[in-house]
Amino acid sequence: xxxKINNPWRLSVAPMLDWTDKHCRYFHRLLTQKTxxxxxxxxxxxxxxxxxxxxxxxxxxxxxxxxxxxxxEPADLAACAKLAEQWGYDEVNLNCGCPSERVQRGAFGACxxxxxxxxxxxxxxxxxAVSIPVTIKHRIGIDRLESYEFVRDFVGxxxxxxxxxxxxxxxxxxxxxxxxxxxxxxPPLRYELVHQLKREFPGLTIVLNGGVKTDEQIAEQLxxxxxxMVGRQAYHEPWQMAAWDQRFxxxxxPARNHENGxxxxxxxxxxxxxxxxxxxxxxxxxxxxxxxxxxxxxxSRRWRQIWSDHQYKAMDAAAVAALATQSRxxxxxxxxxxxxxxxxxxxxxxxx
Ligand SMILES: Cc1cc2nc3c(=O)[nH]c(=O)nc-3n(C[C@H](O)[C@H](O)[C@H](O)COP(=O)(O)O)c2cc1C
Numbered sequence: 001x002x003x004k005i006n007n008p009w010r011l012s013v014a015p016m017l018d019w020t021d022k023h024c025r026y027f028h029r030l031l032t033q034k035t036x037x038x039x040x041x042x043x044x045x046x047x048x049x050x051x052x053x054x055x056x057x058x059x060x061x062x063x064x065x066x067x068x069x070x071x072x073e074p075a076d077l078a079a080c081a082k083l084a085e086q087w088g089y090d091e092v093n094l095n096c097g098c099p100s101e102r103v104q105r106g107a108f109g110a111c112x113x114x115x116x117x118x119x120x121x122x123x124x125x126x127x128x129a130v131s132i133p134v135t136i137k138h139r140i141g142i143d144r145l146e147s148y149e150f151v152r153d154f155v156g157x158x159x160x161x162x163x164x165x166x167x168x169x170x171x172x173x174x175x176x177x178x179x180x181x182x183x184x185x186x187p188p189l190r191y192e193l194v195h196q197l198k199r200e201f202p203g204l205t206i207v208l209n210g211g212v213k214t215d216e217q218i219a220e221q222l223x224x225x226x227x228x229m230v231g232r233q234a235y236h237e238p239w240q241m242a243a244w245d246q247r248f249x250x251x252x253x254p255a256r257n258h259e260n261g262x263x264x265x266x267x268x269x270x271x272x273x274x275x276x277x278x279x280x281x282x283x284x285x286x287x288x289x290x291x292x293x294x295x296x297x298x299x300s301r302r303w304r305q306i307w308s309d310h311q312y313k314a315m316d317a318a319a320v321a322a323l324a325t326q327s328r329x330x331x332x333x334x335x336x337x338x339x340x341x342x343x344x345x346x347x348x349x350x351x352x
Contacts, residue, residue, distance in 0.1 A: 007226055008064060008090075008133075009165055009207050011218065011248050012036035013241075014231030015068040015093070015137070022058045023286035026272055028234070029061050030265045031241040034249040037065045038229075041095045043108070044071030044080045056087045066091035068137070070098065072108045072118055074125035081126040081134065091165075092126060094119070096138035099173035099183040110173035113142050113150075116157035124161040135165035137209070140193045141172040148193050155197055159204055167207040167229055168194045184210075184232075195224040215240070215247060222248070238292050262293060266321070269293075273317040283317040298335040299328030 004010065013020065013028055015038035025037045042055045047069075058065060067084040069092060071077050077094065084092040096119060098109035112119050119136070126134040136158055140151045155166055171187040178186060189211045198206040207227035212218055218228045234241055242261055245253030255261035269290055273283035287307055294300035306312065306324040 004222070004226075005249055007205065008036060009135075009167075009205050009227035010034075010222070011227060011244055012038060012066075012167075012207065012229045013234045014209060014229050015039060015041055015066075015095070016231055016235060017041055019235055019289065021289075022062065023272075023276075024235075024289035025062045025065060026059045027269060027286070027290050028238065028241060029254075030268050031238055031255050032244045032253055034245045034251065034253075035241060036091075037062055038093065039065070039067050041068045041070045041098060042080075044069060044073065044076035047080045047083060048076060052083065056083060058087075058089075060088075064090040066093050066135070068093045068095055070095045070108045072112055072115075072122060074122045077122045078125040078129040081130045081132075085130040085132050089132065091133045091135055092130065093135045093137055093167070094123060094126070096136055097169045097173065098180070099139075099175055099178075100180045110139055110142055111175060113138055113154055113173075116154050119154075120157050120161045123158055123163045127162050133165060134163060135167060136163055137167040137169065139169050139171060139173045140190060143172065143175055146172060148196055151193060152197065152200060155201060155204070159201065164203070165205040165207070166197070167209055167227075168197065170194050170208060170210040191221070191224075198225050215243060218248065235289075236292050237295055238290070239295065262297070266293065266325075270317060270321050277317060282313070284313055287317075294328060297328075297332070299331035302331055303328040 011034070013035060017040045020038060020040050025039075028035070028037060039058075047055055056067070067089040069077060069080050069084075071080065081092045095109055096112045100109065123134060123136060138154065141147070151168070158166070170189050170191050170193065173183055174187055191208060194206060194208045205226045207229050208221050208225045209229035209231065212221060212228055212230050213233045218230070221228045239262065242253055242255040242265075245251050246256055255265050258264045273286055276286055277283050291304045291307060294303050303324045306327055307320060312320045312323070
């Protein structure tokens with residue numbers, strides 16, 4: 001059991017373009033210390049010819065954090081893996097699951113699943129270049145190639161060069177005719193293929209991804225595989241992560257130490273927003289990732305509206321926070337009062 005809890009890939013938040021930037025990951029760390037975090041995909045071209053600090057800089061609080069690469073040229077992948085190691089990332093991951101047409105033109109992402117030998121060369125070049133873990137994220141198939149043997153042979157070829165961690169999005173990628181968004185919804189989820197991979201390759205770390213929402217589903221999947229990666233649900237319902245350290249790692253999480261955990265997170269987050277402003281960046285860039293913090297609670301809609309209202313964008317983050325909290329707690333108090341009145345009426349009716 002202890003061995004399972006100590007597995008670094010037991011639980012992670014998926015790489016998500018435009019979403020899991022360094023601000024988002026800092027926010028997620030205020031909710032869970034143990035969950036592994038992934039960057040957005042960065043292409044080898046952007047890293048080798050672009051603004052490296054912009055793509056690679058992160059907050060030290062984010063560890064453990066993995067850099068995800070998009071690319072297929074082994075020498076470029078090796079050079080970028082080195083950069084990941086130099087910048088202090090805990091892992092470098094190769095994206096073989098993205099179906100977008102832009103990505104296909106660059107010959108990387110999910111279309112690489114048709115070229116296991118090229119992927120194996122790339123992974124080997126990365127493994128030879130660095131001592132941090134080199135991992136891969138892929139689908140179970142492409143287009144209408146739906147047999148288990150297809151993904152088994154792909155995993156086998158990559159494992160042969162020494163890769164031991166496979167993050168498997170349990171759907172095919174359909175490379176033509178549908179958008180990346182539809183490609184995360186339309187191809188059916190087939191978890192049993194991922195379970196079968198774990199049975200066939202017991203020595204590999206197999207992480208299941210795709211469509212996992214509740215903590216119960218995570219727990220159920222952990223009976224079959226080594227780890228679970230959660231994407232959209234974690235982003236949209238971040239508070240769910242506050243229970244993860246306790247439930248999946250047996251340690252108290254940063255936010256659940258306190259009865260008023262969400263308030264505590266908000267206080268810490270506000271400090272981060274203010275630090276952003278102090279270094280010349282608008283707080284809005286970071287704040288967009290935290291808008292779901294109060295989801296499900298009375299007043300959350302109003303809180304969210306205030307934080308995203310254009311008219312407040314030039315205001316101090318602390319002033320907006322005060323406004324948002326005032327509205328939220330006002331509504332919450334109103335709801336509580338209403339509930340108390342309803343309960344009193346119910347009791348009176350029962351007693352009559
Ligand atoms: C907005 C968005 C951006 C994404 N960007 C990436 C990416 O950069 N790299 C990647 O491997 N997957 C990317 N994905 C796919 C996710 O990592 C994940 O595989 C997918 O959402 C399925 O998991 P989920 O059902 O838990 O969200 C993205 C998903 C979303 C919603």
